[in-house]
Amino acid sequence: MSVRLTQWPLPKCWVLDANILFSPWCRVWVQTLAHHAGATLAWTSVIEEECYRNLVRLGRLHADDAQAERLSLASRCSAQVLPPERVEPYKADVRAVDDKDRHVAAAALSLKHARAEPVALLTWNIRDFPKRPLAKLGVLRFSPDELPGELGLEGSLLMQLLDRSAKNLQAELLAYPHANPTDYQAQARPLPHSSEEWAAFLQRNRLHLTAKCAGIRIL
Structure with missing residues (x-):
């Protein structure tokens, strides 16, 4: 059974931290x-620059591939990329x-002010983004692991979405191949197919709540 962690509906605009990208x-x-x-x-x-700088620094992505990927990322995701000057005036309001x-x-x-409605902030670093002070401002913070519960996803539907994600990623890798694969990429494990493989995969990726909503038992 999925369990919602907040009393608010999940917003329709999600801002992604660098660790999500x-x-x-x-x-x-x-x-x-x-x-x-x-x-x-x-x-x-x-955020985008921080993500790709660290991918290159850690040897996960070649610098040339990082540059090419950045050029297409927003269109791949149908995402909005905000310039720094639009964000700077709001830093004083988020001192928490x-x-x-x-x-x-x-x-x-x-974006909350521009849209006149709450906005979600997605990050793995939940300790760095205190939930209550941000919620008072209309910014609702979640980790990726909390999303299925917030969306009321469970069981077979959630498994269908997990499988769809694996297929979407595989299709993206085929459509946008890297010209200079790194050792890290060469050693990447295959995407999961069976429930047993999903259990191990979700555990490695810290998606424990997601596994629970999907009815997958992990250690």
């Missing part, structure tokens, strides 16, 4: 959920967030 699987999973929920995605050029992450919360707040 960092993992192709996580990004595509969030894209799949957004499409199912009728939500739109957004981030800033600063650590200085290094304030630009992410400011981006969400700027």
Whole structure:
């Protein structure tokens, strides 16, 4: 059974932190959920630059492939990329967030004001984004693992979406092949197909609540 963690409906605009974009699987999973929920995605050029700088620094992506991927990422995701000047004025309003992450919360707040409705902020670093102060501003913070419960997804439907995400990622890898594969990419494990493989995959990717909603038991 899925369990909702908040009293508010999930917003229709989701701002993605750099750590969401960092993992192709996580990004595509969030894209799949957004499409199912009728939500739109957004981030800033600063968030995007942070993501790809770290991918190159850690040897996960070749610099040339990183540049090519950045040029197509927003269109792949049908996402809005905000310029820094649009976000900067809102940093003073999100001082509850650590200085290094304030630009992410400011981006969400700027969209909240532009849309005149709450906006979701998706991040793995939930401790860096205090939930209550942001909620008072109309910015609702979630981790990717919380999304299925917030959307009321469970059982076979959730498994269908997980399978669809794996197919979407595979299709993207075929449509946008990397010209300079890294050792990290060469050693990547195959995407899961069976329930046993999904159990191990969800555990590795810290999607414990998702596994519970899907009825998958993990250790």
